[in-house]
Amino acid sequence: MATRATLHTLVLDALLQVSRDNNADGNDALVPAVAPIAVARAFELWNQQSSSILRLLPPELMAECFGWFDDIDWYCDLRAVTATSRRFRAIALSAPALWARIAAEDFRHGLKAIALMLERSMHAPLQIGFPSYTWSASEEVEVDTFLTRNIYRAHTISICSSRHLDQILRTFTPILRRLRVHWLPTRLLVRQSDWAPQLQHIELHGPFEVPIPRNPFRFLTHFLGYMEWHGVISDARRLFQLCPQLESMLLFEITRDTLPLLPVGPVPASLLSLELSCPHYRPGNTDDCDLSTFASMWHGRHLRNFQLNCARALLILLQHLHSLRLRPLSLDVDRGDRLARVVVDNGVEYSVALRENESLDSSDWDLIAPYLCDLTTLTTLDLPCVLSAALSLPSLQEIIWDTTWGGFEPVLEHARMPVPRLHTLRILTRAFGDSDLELSARHLPDMVLDHLLIDGQRNKVPRIVILDETMEYVRSIEWMRFMRGTRALYVGEELLWEEP
Known part of the structure; x- marks a missing residue:
């Protein structure tokens, strides 16, 4: 109603302006234009009123806000801004950096739209995303021309296919900082630094080969690559020589066949972020892909980021922490989100990924036991x-066990596990609304008595704490069976029973 009233007022105002003119012929010519003029003025006025808060912002901040649009349809968003109001249009057109962001989806509006964005971007550094479209012959010529004329202005290049990659790598790009290739069907020979001397960040989602370095990248700090892609193997042995200032390295799809082709030292002193990942969906490429030797190159070095997704990742992490003389105080092996978390004595938490459907078996516990003394x-x-592993955890004070995942399978016969300082056993017995508390009451005391060595003959856990259950429900079951394995029973923080 408010918009219609505004439009009605503007139409009357325009008609009054026309009626004041004594020229009848002129009036006849102006009357048909009354409605369009009134609509345009009403639209402008409505936009100004509806965006009153934005109108209070200075133009520089407004332009920065426009830069927050999603890259999915960047051109359409900018076009909508310029059509909103005269002020918005003036601000958008006075910010060349807004038009220098050319997303891959913008190409579907045609090369004329791209040409318009280039014109409005003036001399601002370009951020270009190339789509994976199949061009016609004439369009292909236009795209090649576009590349030849404008690629030297590129600050960031993201390519969805390798069709124009060769041309880009042959063109001198003096200000290029970031290159991302989403698809590489064949192995790419990484060029020397001549074509992009300022390159800092490169991501190759496919196989690659690092050449004998003649002109190393002096500013390249981030590298992401795939060691194997659809059966094609990468060669990264010379990566550290080509990128001596590397700070972050991410290598995915590491297989047994690619182990000899991983980067060879010396490791750059600046490389403090490392992420290594093996494929978990290919049988035969997991257990045989041992990354412990490669990861040992970083022993004794404090890393800002250390992520592993490979077989025996927890063992590799503990070996690395041992090389730093850090003592693991807390270990959380959670197969729910397939992560193992370790908190060390300086309070820092580290985590590594466990393989899908993988749990630590007794042999794994035997391997990591020497690193768990504290x-x-x-x-x-x-x-x-x-309990089935031959462990000795002399400093262990607390065990937290989610019984809803593991159950009470029979434990192999062996000597009881010494835990002389064990003080609390916390159990979670409820998942998805169901409770295993009655099952725990029947089996848990025997498990404690038969497999833990706590305090000699009595061999009872000082405290058993039942989590996520109500006192009323615990009282409704045969909870007194817990008394055989503990000296005090708690439900959350509330004491239910204590040994006299």
């Missing part, structure tokens, strides 16, 4: 598996 807290989903 462990005080253990969170696990499979306590029977821990």
Whole structure:
């Protein structure tokens, strides 16, 4: 109603302006234009009123806000801004950097739209995303011309296919900082630094080969690559020589066949962020792909970021922490989100990925046991598996066990696990509305008595704490069976029973 009233007022105002003119012929010519003029003025006035808060912002901040649009349809968003109001249009046109962002989706509006954006971008550095479209012959010529004329202005290039990659790599790009290639069907020979001397960030989602370095990249700090892609193997042995200032390295799809082709030292002193990942969906490329030797190149070096997704990742992490003389105090092996978390004595938390459908078996626990001498807290989903290993955890004070994942499978016969400082056993017995508390009451005391060595003959856990259950529900079951394995029983923070 407000918009219609405004439009009505503007139409009357325009008609009054026309009626004041004594020229009848002129009036006849102006009357048909009354409605369009009134509509345009009403639209402008409505936009100004509806964006009253934005109108209070200075032009520089407004232009920065326009830069927050999503890249999915950048051109359409900018076109909508310029059509909103005269002020918005003036601000958008006075900010060349807005028009210098050419997203891959913008190409579907035609090369004329791209030419318009280039014209309005003036001399601002370009951020270009090339789509994976199939061009016609004439359009292909136009795209090649576009590349030849404008690629020297590129600050960021993102390519969805490798069709124009060769031409880009042959063209001198003096201000290029970031290059991302989303698809590489064949192995790409990484060029020397001559074509992009300022390159800082490169991502190659496919196979690549690093040449013998003649002109190393002096500013390249981030590298992401795939060691194997659809059966094609990468060669990264000379990566550290080509990128001596590397700070972050991410290598994915590492297989047994690519282990000899991983980067060879010396490791750049600046390289403090490392992410390594093996494929988890290819049988035969997991257990045989041992990254411990490669990861040992960073022993003794404090890393800002250390992520592993490979077989025996937890062992590799513990070996790295041992090289730094850091003592793991807390270990959380959570198969729910397939992560193992370690908190060390300086308070820093580290985490590594566990393989899909992988849990730590008794042999894994045997391997990591030497690094857990100072462990005080253990969170696990499979306590029977821990008990079946020949462990000695002299500093362990607390065990947190989610019984809904592991169950109470029989434990192999062996000597009881010494845990002389164990003080608390916390159990989670409820998942998805169902409770395993009655099952825990039947089996948990025997498990404690038979497989833990706590305090000699009595061999009872000082405290068992039942989590996520109500006192009323615990009282409704045969909870007194817990008394055989503990000296005090708690429901959350509330004491239910204590040994006299």
